[in-house]
Amino acid sequence: MTRQRHDEPAGSPTDQPAWKQRAVERSIRTAKLRAEERVQRFLDAAQALITEKGTTEFTVQEVVERSRQSLRSFYLQFDGKHELLLALFEEALTRTAEQIRAAATGQADPLDRLVVAMRLLFELCRPDPSVRRPLFTDFAPRLLVTHPAQVKAAHVALLALFTELMIDADQAGRLRAGTNPRRMAALAMQTIMFTAQSSGGNDDATVRPITAEELSDFCTVGIAESG
Template sequence: MTAAAAEPPVEPAWRQRAVERSTRAAKLRAEQRVQRFLESAQELIAEKGTTDFTVQEIVDRSKQSLRSFYQHFDGKHELLLALFEDALATSAAEIREASAAESDPVEALRVAVELLFRQSHPDPGVQRPLFSDFALQLLVKHPAQVATAHLPILMIFSDLIEQATEAGAVVPGKPRRQANLVMQTIMFAAQANGVPADSHASPVTAEEVWQFCLNGISTASTAAPAKASASKKR
């Protein structure tokens, strides 16, 4: 048997095109079904102000079948995880765009810190990208998935801190580790803002969170003006 005879017959081009067209159509239909489930969940969150609803409510709202739901999601938590990942991706895009408008590395980092704080702040009646109740549930039950979902924002903060380090404004260290600590500070401060430890204290502001983060990672020369400004206020 020759080498040429051993080769499989070439599939006709029309057959390849037909299969590709069919695959694209099936993928589009699946994406549309998934999107309807996500939009229905978002509507329920907006109406109830919580993620306390059932899969059946999502199915009824989307006007699709329960079978279709479980073809795309293992359960309610996976659908909400998809919403959470989308929200973080949207948040990351907003932070990247806003910080990119600043030429000064420290100012770009400040913009990113304050914007993430506002995005993470629980505000009844206002749809926030990072809705707090499910975010905290995920953190406890699915920490690995939460870490993966946060990667787009983590990479932005890592880049911003690295740029600020190169400019001499941030203490040299491990940018990704520093970014992780800064993000945790921002997001947990925002989440806890509705329930302050001191009931007589006023809510924490984005500026306060920025000053706290800055003094934690900045060089002495950068931190000094912030300390001097605080002394004058006292």
């Protein structure tokens, strides 16, 4: 007869037969997949509304109706509209990181990969009057003021990519001795995004806008090994 250990509560996983453990795990996986599907339907509905309206000014009820799900289901997945928009913003930044990675992969030299990434990030962040991107032009600036920690978290995938590219260039001996790749990745990324998003106004920078090449040259002069 097997005695129960004193430090092991009755009905613990180790007391359950294997078939029961498999059934529970299968049930958990199924519930997780269904939750992910519900979340994606809400995200797709919200994105469709943003595309149609050209703004983030929509209601939770509109999202619920568009997704053909319930209000109760929405609040089981999100705290509210802010968290929904944040999820869309994070998804957009993750796709941006994937797009940049794919473009940079074609370069053999690690420093060239970094330069390609810098230039593409600059182009993707520049305001385009012909394209409405409310998540970046309306939501992101407000988020930066009200929830800076959330902005930082949303950029994790993008920062991870630039850090990886910077470390690769450093290990290949393409960066100056003593350069901290992680800090330089954050500095370069912030410089590029701020410069790109600051375009506008009746000044020299608008009449003769800064180019992606100029900015990548400026950044690499500060980090690249000379000679």
